[in-house]
Structure formats: C-alpha cells, structure tokens
Amino acid sequence: MEPLKSHPLARRKPSMKIWTVVAASLAGGVMVGVSSAYWQYQQPPIEGLSEDESVVQDDGRLLVPPPLAPAGSPQPVASVPEDIYNFGEMRRGETGGHEFVITNKGRGDLELKLGSTSCKCTLSGLDNDRLAPGESANVRLTWEVKGKERAFEQSAKIMTNDPQRRLIVLRVRGQVVNPLQYQPEQLTFSQSSREAKTYEVTLYAKELDDLQITQSELEPDNSAEFIEIAVEPLSVAQQKFLGIRSALVVKVTAKPGLPAGQFEQTMTLHTNDPETPILRVPIRGTITGDVTLHPAGGRWKRVPGGADDELIGQWNWGEFRSGKAVSRRLMMHVRGPHREGITARLVSISPDFLEVTLGEPKPLGQQGSVTQIPLEITVPADAPSSANFGGPPQGEVSRIVLETDHPQAKRIEVQIQFVLIP
Amino acid sequence: MGKHRMSQMRRYTVNPNTHAPFRWPDCRAWGTLLVVVLCAPLGCGYFSSDPPKTGKPAGQGAPSTAAIPREKIFEDWPTPKLALVFTGEQVGYIEPCGCAGLENQKGGLARRHTLLEDLQGRDWPVIPLELGGQIRRYGPQAEIKFQIAVEALRTMQYQAVGLGPGDLRLPTGELVSAVVNLADQQQQSRFVAANVGIYDLDSGLMPKYRILETPAGKIGVTAILGEEFRAEVSNEEIVTAPAAEALKEIAPLLREQCQWCILLSHATREESRTLASEFPQFDFVVTAQGAPEPPAEAVRVARADNPRGDTLLLEVGHKGSHAAVIGLYDDAPAWRYQRVPLDSRFKDSEAMLQLMVAYQDQLRGEGFEGLQLRPLVHPIADDAEDPRGRFVGAKKCGECHKKAYEKWAASPHHHATDTLLNVKPTPRHFDPECLSCHVTGWDAQAYLPYVGGYEGLDETPHLMGNGCENCHGPGASHAEAEEARGARRNLALLEQFRSEMRRTRATIEEQTCTKCHDLDNSPQFDFSTYWPKIAHPWKD
Numbered sequence: 001m002e003p004l005k006s007h008p009l010a011r012r013k014p015s016m017k018i019w020t021v022v023a024a025s026l027a028g029g030v031m032v033g034v035s036s037a038y039w040q041y042q043q044p045p046i047e048g049l050s051e052d053e054s055v056v057q058d059d060g061r062l063l064v065p066p067p068l069a070p071a072g073s074p075q076p077v078a079s080v081p082e083d084i085y086n087f088g089e090m091r092r093g094e095t096g097g098h099e100f101v102i103t104n105k106g107r108g109d110l111e112l113k114l115g116s117t118s119c120k121c122t123l124s125g126l127d128n129d130r131l132a133p134g135e136s137a138n139v140r141l142t143w144e145v146k147g148k149e150r151a152f153e154q155s156a157k158i159m160t161n162d163p164q165r166r167l168i169v170l171r172v173r174g175q176v177v178n179p180l181q182y183q184p185e186q187l188t189f190s191q192s193s194r195e196a197k198t199y200e201v202t203l204y205a206k207e208l209d210d211l212q213i214t215q216s217e218l219e220p221d222n223s224a225e226f227i228e229i230a231v232e233p234l235s236v237a238q239q240k241f242l243g244i245r246s247a248l249v250v251k252v253t254a255k256p257g258l259p260a261g262q263f264e265q266t267m268t269l270h271t272n273d274p275e276t277p278i279l280r281v282p283i284r285g286t287i288t289g290d291v292t293l294h295p296a297g298g299r300w301k302r303v304p305g306g307a308d309d310e311l312i313g314q315w316n317w318g319e320f321r322s323g324k325a326v327s328r329r330l331m332m333h334v335r336g337p338h339r340e341g342i343t344a345r346l347v348s349i350s351p352d353f354l355e356v357t358l359g360e361p362k363p364l365g366q367q368g369s370v371t372q373i374p375l376e377i378t379v380p381a382d383a384p385s386s387a388n389f390g391g392p393p394q395g396e397v398s399r400i401v402l403e404t405d406h407p408q409a410k411r412i413e414v415q416i417q418f419v420l421i422p
Numbered sequence: 423m424g425k426h427r428m429s430q431m432r433r434y435t436v437n438p439n440t441h442a443p444f445r446w447p448d449c450r451a452w453g454t455l456l457v458v459v460l461c462a463p464l465g466c467g468y469f470s471s472d473p474p475k476t477g478k479p480a481g482q483g484a485p486s487t488a489a490i491p492r493e494k495i496f497e498d499w500p501t502p503k504l505a506l507v508f509t510g511e512q513v514g515y516i517e518p519c520g521c522a523g524l525e526n527q528k529g530g531l532a533r534r535h536t537l538l539e540d541l542q543g544r545d546w547p548v549i550p551l552e553l554g555g556q557i558r559r560y561g562p563q564a565e566i567k568f569q570i571a572v573e574a575l576r577t578m579q580y581q582a583v584g585l586g587p588g589d590l591r592l593p594t595g596e597l598v599s600a601v602v603n604l605a606d607q608q609q610q611s612r613f614v615a616a617n618v619g620i621y622d623l624d625s626g627l628m629p630k631y632r633i634l635e636t637p638a639g640k641i642g643v644t645a646i647l648g649e650e651f652r653a654e655v656s657n658e659e660i661v662t663a664p665a666a667e668a669l670k671e672i673a674p675l676l677r678e679q680c681q682w683c684i685l686l687s688h689a690t691r692e693e694s695r696t697l698a699s700e701f702p703q704f705d706f707v708v709t710a711q712g713a714p715e716p717p718a719e720a721v722r723v724a725r726a727d728n729p730r731g732d733t734l735l736l737e738v739g740h741k742g743s744h745a746a747v748i749g750l751y752d753d754a755p756a757w758r759y760q761r762v763p764l765d766s767r768f769k770d771s772e773a774m775l776q777l778m779v780a781y782q783d784q785l786r787g788e789g790f791e792g793l794q795l796r797p798l799v800h801p802i803a804d805d806a807e808d809p810r811g812r813f814v815g816a817k818k819c820g821e822c823h824k825k826a827y828e829k830w831a832a833s834p835h836h837h838a839t840d841t842l843l844n845v846k847p848t849p850r851h852f853d854p855e856c857l858s859c860h861v862t863g864w865d866a867q868a869y870l871p872y873v874g875g876y877e878g879l880d881e882t883p884h885l886m887g888n889g890c891e892n893c894h895g896p897g898a899s900h901a902e903a904e905e906a907r908g909a910r911r912n913l914a915l916l917e918q919f920r921s922e923m924r925r926t927r928a929t930i931e932e933q934t935c936t937k938c939h940d941l942d943n944s945p946q947f948d949f950s951t952y953w954p955k956i957a958h959p960w961k962d
Contacts, residue, residue: 153713188657190594199656284560286593294595297573297603329602365621
C-alpha cells in the first residue's frame with residue numbers, strides 16, 4: 001500500500017513548494033491590485049496631499065457643503081448671472097460694497113452656506129440658508145482698501161447643494177487710486193561718501209490745479225547739513241501727457257560728507273492738498289567708501305578698528321561637510337577717482353590649504369563708473385576634515401589679505417568663518 | 423517606475439508574437455489566480471484610500487456629509503516632457519505666519535520646496551522659474567531676508583529669476599551679492615533682466631535672457647520690470663529701460679532659437695497683457711499684480727497664426743501663496759495648466775527649515791542694534807523723555823485691576839511671548855516681525871519698539887506677553903498717579919491719566935485688534951466672536 005503521506009491531498013502540512021506558490025500569489029495579488037489602482041489613477045497622489053484645497057477652516061474644522069438631495073428627487077440649480085464684478089477705482093482707506101444675486105432655478109430647495117472669505121460677507125434674503133425654487137438671495141461683500149497694492153480683489157466662497165455647482169466663488173476687483181500720488185514711494189541712496197548725487201520724487205495731483213509744498217523737513221535731522229531739498233514744477237507738457245492737473249518734482253541732493261554706513265531718514269512734505277496735507281517719504285540706503293566688498297549671498301560685516309586705509313571684514317560661511325570642494329565669490333567694487341588703473345595683489349592666505357584666485361579688474365557701468373575685481377575662494381575637497389575656523393572661542397578665523405594701490409584700502413583683510421564637519 | 427513595470431507586464435501577457443498552443447490552466451494556476459483576485463483589493467486600497475486630511479477628524483464638530491469635491495492637483499496628467507513651475511511676489515512671506523494656525527495659511531518656501539521635490543519624485547523633469555519680488559520692506563532685516571530667499575532659490579535650483587520693485591530698493595551691494603550667489607556653473611547669474619541693469623544695462627552682472635536646454639527642447643526665458651515699477655526705482659546705480667524697447671530685440675531672438683519662450687513680466691496685469699499681445703513670440707507670460715489666488719484656468723491672449731494657439735497669461739497669487747505649473751507635451755494638448763495652493767497639505771522641507779533657522783540665527787546675531795530698530799516715541803508721549811510713554815507691565819496693572827488681570831492671564835495674550843519661544847524649528851523671539859505682536863510696548867504695524875518697550879527676555883521680563891498696555895497705552899503715569907499719596911496726589915492728573923487709559927468697545931474694534939489680528943495673521947478673526955474672550959468690564 002502506498003504510504004498515506006505520499007498522496008498529495010492527504011498531507012498534513014503543505015510542502016514548501018505550496019507555501020511558495022501561496023506567498024507568490026499573495027504578493028502577486030497585492031501587486032496586481034496596486035498596479036491596477038496605479039494604472040487607473042495614472043499618477044500617484046503627491047505624498048502628504050489630501051485631495052484638494054478649500055475645506056480646512058478655522059481651528060481645523062472641516063467645512064462641508066450642504067448635503068445633496070437624494071438621487072431622483074427634485075434638484076436645485078444655483079444661477080449666478082454675475083460672479084465677477086469690476087468695482088472700478090477706489091481710494092486707499094475707502095470702504096466698498098457690492099451685492100451679488102444667487103437664484104434657485106431648479107426644482108428642489110437650494111441650500112447655501114458661507115465658506116471662506118477675504119472680506120466681510122453677509123448672506124441676506126434667506127430663510128434658514130435655504131432658497132425655494134424661483135427664490136433669490138443677496139450676497140453682500142464689503143471691504144476696505146488697505147495695503148500698498150495698486151489693485152484690489154476680494155472674494156467669498158459659497159457652498160451649495162447644487163450637484164453641478166457645489167462651490168460658487170464671488171469676486172470683486174478694482175484699482176486703487178490716490179488723489180495725490182508720488183513716485184517713487186521711497187528714495188534709495190546708494191553712493192560713496194565722497195560724491196554728490198540727486199534723487200527725485202514726483203508728486204501728481206489729480207484734483208488740484210496748483211499743488212504746492214509749503215514746508216519740508218527731515219527726521220531725524222542729524223544729516224540735514226548734507227541734504228538739500230528743492231522743488232520744481234513738472235513741465236505743463238508732461239502734466240498734460242500724464243493727464244493730471246498739477247505736479248511737482250522734489251529734488252533731494254545728498255552732498256559729499258555723509259558718514260559711511262546705513263542711511264535712514266524720513267522726508268516730510270507739507271502740501272496744500274486738504275486731503276493729503278502731509279506726505280512722508282522714507283529715504284534709505286547705504287553710504288559707502290570708494291571700495292566696497294560684496295560676498296556672494298552673504299553679508300560683509302565690517303570689523304571695527306584698523307587704520308584709515310585698511311578694510312577688515314568678516315564673511316560667515318557656516319558649517320559644511322568635508323570631502324567636497326566649496327567655492328564662493330566675492331566682488332570688490334571700486335568707485336571714485338582712483339577706480340581707473342587700480343591694481344590689487346594677494347599678500348597672504350591662512351590657512352594655506354585655501355585656494356584663492358584674484359581676477360582681473362573690469363570696468364562696469366556707463367563710462368566705467370565702477371571697477372570690479374572678483375575674488376574666488378575655495379575650500380578644497382582635501383581640506384582637513386575637522387577644520388574649525390568658526391572664530392573664537394572655538395577656533396581661529398581664516399584670513400585672506402590683499403593689498404591695493406587705493407588710498408582708502410591699501411590693505412584689505414577678508415576674514416572667513418567656516419567649520420568643516422567630518 | 424511603476425508605469426514602466428506595468429508596460430513590461432503587459433508585453434509579457436499580451437504578446438502577439440507568442441504562438442504557444444492553447445491549454446486550460448491547471449489547478450495550481452487556478453488557485454494562484456484565485457488568491458491573486460482575492461488579494462487585489464488590498465493593493466487597490468493603498469492607492470484609492472483618501473490621504474489623511476489636515477486638522478481635526480471630520481467627526482469633531484463637523485456634519486457627516488461629504489466634503490466639497492476637491493479640485494484635484496495634476497489629475498489625469500500624463501508624465502510631461504517638462505514641468506515649468508512659476509512662483510513670485512513673495513514680498514517677504516518666506517514662511518506663512520503661524521499665529522492663527524498654519525493650517526489656515528498658504529505659502530512659504532518650505533512647502534514650495536516640497537512641491538518641487540514631489541514633482542521630481544514622480545520622475546518629472548522640473549524647471550522652477552521665479553517672477554521676483556522677494557521682499558517688500560527695507561532695512562537690515564529685509565536685506566537678510568532677501569539673501570535667505572535667494573539662497574532658497576539656489577537650493578531649489580531655480581533657473582531664471584526676475585526682480586521686483588522691493589528687491590530693487592535694496593542697496594546696490596545687496597543686489598550684487600545676490601546676483602553673484604545665484605550663478606550657474608559658468609558663473610552666469612540666474613537673475614535675468616531684459617530692461618534692468620546694475621550700474622548699466624550691459625554691465626554683464628545679469629544676463630538679459632537665458633536659454634535652457636531641457637527634455638522639451640530649448641526654453642528661452644527673459645524678464646522685465648513694468649513701467650509703473652520702473653518709476654519706483656530711485657537708485658541711480660540701477661539702470662532701467664522701457665520694457666517694450668528691450669523686448670523688441672530679445673523676443674525675436676528667443677523665438678528663433680527656442681521651442682518655447684517665456685516672459686517673466688513684473689508689471690501690472692494690464693501691462694503684461696499688452697506685452698503679450700505686442701510680442702506674440704512668447705508662449706507664456708507670467709504677470710505680477712494678479713489676483714490673490716490665481717485663476718483656475720489660465721487666461722488666454724489671442725495670438726493669430728500660431729500653431730500652438732494663444733499666449734497664456736499666468737498669475738502666481740499673492741505673497742508666494744501659490745505656484746502655477748505648466749506641463750509640456752509632444753502630443754496635443756501641447757500644455758496643461760495647474761494652479762497649486764501651497765497649503766498645509768505640503769510638508770515642510772527640511773532644507774528650507776534649516777534656512778529659516780539660519781535666518782533667525784542671523785537676526786539674533788544682529789540684535790536690535792544691528793537691525794537698526796530705532797525705538798519710536800509712543801503717540802501719547804510728547805518725546806522720548808515723557809514719562810507718559812513708559813510701560814510698567816501687566817503684573818503692575820493687576821495689582822489694582824485684579825479681575826481684569828485674571829482674565830488676561832488666562833487668555834492666549836498672556837503667553838504670546840512663550841508662543842514664540844516654542845515655535846519649531848527654532849524660536850522667533852529675535853524676529854521683530856514676530857515680536858511686534860507677541861510682546862508689550864511695540865508698534866505692531868511698524869515692527870518697531872516704542873521707547874521703553876520690550877527689549878529682551880532678560881532685559882524686560884515684565885513686558886512679556888501681549889499685555890494690557892498694548893491696548894490701553896503705557897501705564898507708568900497712571901500707576902504713579904494712583905499710588906501717590908499726600909501732597910503728591912494730584913486729582914486732576916489722576917483723572918486725566920485714568921481717562922487716557924479708558925477704551926471703548928467701538929474704538930478697540932476699529933483701531934486696536936486688527937493691528938495684529940489682520941488678514942495675514944488671523945484670517946478667521948471676527949471681533950464679535952473674539953471680544954467676549956478678552957472683554958473685562960471691571961475696574962477692580
């Protein structure tokens with residue numbers, strides 16, 4: 001008699017082969033499922049994304065639209081003859097309002113629910129947020145024109161139980177106008193402390209025939225001796241061309257002698273426009289020496305002290321991994337009378353594994369108003385893996401010393417802070 | 423990858439060149455098939471189940487009805503030859519403010535980076551392009567933020583970047599540093615400007631256009647600054663020219679060499695539309711000053727006799743809140759468009775979070791002095807020496823106004839500074855833009871301290887929290903007058919200072935709360951809902 005165990009159906013334990021088949025089938029099934037779903041969706045969803053925007057609201061509540069009427073029952077139809085309205089021009093600070101109308105042109109009740117809005121929005125003419133067939137509701141948007149944008153847009157989202165239009169977005173757009181405008185809204189000084197430059201602000205009056213500036217002042221007034229303010233009318237031809245009633249040009253001249261560093265003042269202009277009696281124009285900028293250094297992506301932090309003809313500054317590279325070369329560029333810009341024919345040379349590099357390339361001087365700008373000298377600094381791939389030049393107390397700073405024949409920058413010391421991580 | 427494997431599987435199962443004689447599968451095969459069929463739903467479930475939603479579960483306070491059918495992102499998009507991702511007008515919003523819950527806010531570099539990485543993770547070739555407008559304000563903090571934003575663009579491998587009016591208000595040196603930092607391997611800057619130059623239009627610091635070699639062919643990109651914004655440039659070292667004049671030369675040149683031409687137009691919508699009509703060489707014109715959220719469908723500008731059809735006028739939304747994505751294809755349609763809201767569904771990228779840490783570190787390193795925060799004289803005071811402008815801190819107020827203090831102490835206003843200390847990935851208590859609403863004695867809108875306002879955790883611990891004096895005004899004179907005894911007690915002054923501290927609900931609603939609870943930071947703020955949480959109509 002054939003042993004019982006030899007009969008395949010009589011086996012108490014499936015053989016390894018069967019297990020393999022079952023496991024393979026299981027894996028195959030999952031794969032087919034995954035693949036078919038993947039095929040169906042063409043692209044996998046982006047990781048971390050839920051289906052769409054718009055329903056997450058305050059405090060994480062999920063705002064949901066009104067429920068749909070059961071299939072086969074009379075359905076509502078939300079009709080909005082106008083969902084974008086151009087309000088035209090508004091002044092800054094003004095409050096505007098507009099009413100949109102939503103009508104139920106279907107056979108079932110239309111339910112409306114206010115979603116997110118960018119302004120104040122009220123639903124009116126509604127009985128329990130529900131419109132019977134043929135009824136209409138008003139949606140009123142009110143807003144205040146704020147900010148500095150030249151145009152405004154406000155919107156409100158209304159959710160409905162219309163299966164074809166679950167979301168209605170109502171928008172109001174318009175332009176912001178000021179009766180008294182000025183351009184630019186800020187003056188940016190960018191100059192050497194040895195030169196004089198004039199900057200202009202133009203004031204345009206749309207509703208005034210004889211715009212005047214009755215007084216001007218600077219706040220704080222500690223640099224007033226170096227600043228001159230003059231006012232001239234814009235030519236009649238230009239006024240006509242621009243379609244305005246009167247205009248003035250305010251000329252602000254920064255004279256030589258402004259101390260080097262950041263410059264921050266406010267110019268206050270008193271006008272005869274009753275609606276805008278005072279205009280405040282910020283003046284910002286940097287007053288530099290003739291020689292400036294501009295590290296790529298970083299800030300040149302001047303180290304105090306040093307001789308009058310020395311420039312010493314720090315540039316922080318932060319931490320980075322060793323084993324890969326890291327290069328950064330620094331641009332030296334030279335303005336003023338000594339820019340032409342300026343020469344620079346490398347004097348010392350510490351640590352000596354740094355690779356430094358000093359480029360050729362190149363004139364930039366009209367009449368070569370600036371001379372640019374590039375400096376490329378590389379921490380090579382084979383630099384010591386735990387080099388610490390982060391500065392005190394952990395370590396030293398690296399130093400690259402240049403010499404130039406410019407009287408304000410005979411010696412330039414570039415201190416670079418960096419730490420290599422093994 | 424998945425799609426590729428699937429194609430191979432199909433070839434094996436439906437191979438027209440296989441002519442093996444037909445035979446019924448044996449039992450083992452049937453069993454296998456059965457298991458496969460039974461297990462298939464497991465796999466289906468992986469892809470068809472809804473991804474987790476943000477916020478609380480729907481059951482908490484929400485009806486059980488289904489949510490609005492959501493606008494799916496990249497639905498039915500086959501793999502494009504190239505995905506162009508357009509962003510812009512970030513105007514300082516490098517991250518969404520977390521004051522009112524990040525789930526309510528859109529934008530931020532960390533989410534933007536995740537979008538780009540997700541698209542690249544689909545094996546889509548991606549080219550990010552930036553309209554410009556990194557910053558809005560000025561001063562050292564804006565300068566640091568600008569450099570951080572440019573470093574982020576470098577990390578995200580942006581291939582062309584335009585300039586906005588806020589960027590061009592920066593000192594020339596800051597622009598030079600950024601332009602040099604964002605250079606490609608040939609040391610050509612990825613800042614592009616057809617009609618803007620540093621020192622000169624032809625200084626070479628920024629190219630007038632870039633031609634990118636891509637899987638979809640050559641892409642030509644240029645950028646302009648519109649007329650209204652040109653008038654905003656007051657720095658003599660920044661030279662500009664009319665946009666149309668600059669494009670007359672560049673547009674035909676790009677059309678001749680490139681399969682696709684793009685104009686990054688930092689101009690008003692109207693001017694960008696005019697430029698799109700005037701220069702039909704461009705397939706895509708990306709404009710500034712669009713709507714807060716870009717339209718669901720791209721706007722077309724008619725372009726006659728062009729096989730690709732109309733020019734698309736694209737918007738990028740306000741404050742870096744959205745990206746606009748164009749997919750390019752060989753077959754018709756030649757392009758697909760998708761606006762992408764950068765909301766909390768996108769996780770924060772670690773690389774960008776590290777940059778945000780570096781940004782905060784720099785602010786800390788500069789300190790208030792380095793950031794040139796010049797304290798303002800409080801409006802109620804005549805000058806910096808006037809004692810009426812001095813702050814005493816909420817605890818001092820609470821010595822007399824006990825019930826009001828208790829209510830305040832139980833409100834989020836009390837731990838407003840602690841909130842900054844506990845923000846991830848790094849505390850924000852050195853950031854003036856955060857401090858202004860989270861401490862006592864600052865001008866919330868100017869991001870500047872008042873004289874005698876909060877200076878630091880150690881320097882002015884009594885001014886932590888959004889205290890009483892932010893709404894009522896500085897209380898030193900009031901407290902001093904109340905505490906004066908004997909001959910020093912002046913009843914007239916006592917009443918005057920009391921009167922100066924009084925606030926009505928109407929003035930608070932109109933003038934006070936919205937300085938911090940504005941649309942950016944507290945979009946769901948509703949005075950009538952919030953007021954009872956802080957109202958304190960008691961004198962003691």
